[in-house]
Amino acid sequence: MNLNATLFAQIVVFFLLAWFTMKFVWPPIVRALDERAKRIADGLEAAERGKADLDRAMRHATESMREGKEKAADVLAQAEKRGLQIIEEAKAQAKVEADKVLAGSRAEIDQEAARAREELRGRVAELAIAGAEKILRREIDLKAHTEMLSLIAREL
């Protein structure tokens, strides 16, 4: 343990190394550390904000869902009402239609019956004349009796 000029050399080296660290090593690392600390703080804050946003969105979604459900129920009720209404209308219309058809058919039947009666009337007259002709062969004045017979036939 002797002292010599190494002492002074060591003092110089000591300061040079410290200077180098102060100048070139310490600042970039401390800057990076500070920056990272800031980024972490920012990240935490963003997460907090995200959470709040999520809460708000959730509330909003629940609200929308409730509204949607209400609306759907409304629509459903309305549709049901409308359906009933349509059925009622259709029923009424069908009844009208049926009545119309019925009336038409009845008219047609009447017409048909009238025509048959008319035909029958014609034939009855012929038949009566033919019969009378045969019975009364001689003493019948065709003209005068035809008139009488057609009178009878009209009363038929």
Added chain:
Amino acid sequence: MATGSEAHATTASEYIVHHLAQMNTSGHPQAKIVDFSILNLDTIFFSIVIGVLALLFMRRIAKNVTSGVPGRTQAALEIILEMVNNQAKGIVHSAESRKFVAPLALTVFIWIFLMNSMDFLPVDLLPRLWAAAAGDPHAYLRVVATADLNGTLGMSIGVLLVCIYYNVKIKGLGGWVHELFTAPFGSHPLLYPVNFLMQIIEFLAKTISHGMRLFGNMYAGELLFMLIALMGAAWGGPSMVTGGLLWIGHIIAGLGWAIFHILIVTLQAFIFMMLTLVYVGQAHESH
């Protein structure tokens, strides 16, 4: 490490004396206690090489530093840097001073830790290689720069200069001189010399104990490694039994001491750094 079994059979005391001699500019071990005409080349070489390598390594990390996800090396340096920075913040309250003092503390910690760690190399490895390279079996070389009083006192005097600088900067030259004469006992003309004497003793004690503590620990550690190496050197001696037992003793003691020395190496680097901060912090406070 068959140390003692050289051809001409070195004695244990010769071995240790040889190991404790510096490679200096005079070429032979220094005779006088203080001789400022001599430089210890080995101390200067190892402290500069270790310091420069450490700083270049840290510089490379600092250059590629990222504020995103750090790599392992960066994370390791960040842990040390944060530790030093937190200590500095707790002890030196001036942010302006910390711009120099905190990097200084980091440098001191890393540098001393690495210089101390040279103790983990086998005690004979580098001296033997150097002797072979120099072609002189008696070439001297000491690899632990902190086991040289010049190395540690050089650093502690550096800390003293920093303290004086901050004393003058914070308190002003007049304020500091005033403090030198009026603290710790009070402002009375009769007390001036006593105060001044106390202050000088305080500065001397701080600085010398600062350097001596590190030196003593590392010197003692190195000496113990040499003694352990001497145990191993008993192998092949006159008695097979004692030689063998001592050789086993070397392994056990060497292992135990090396593991314990990891603690000492780190602890002493930490203590030196902490005291640097404490002394600089004291320079900021007025009595």
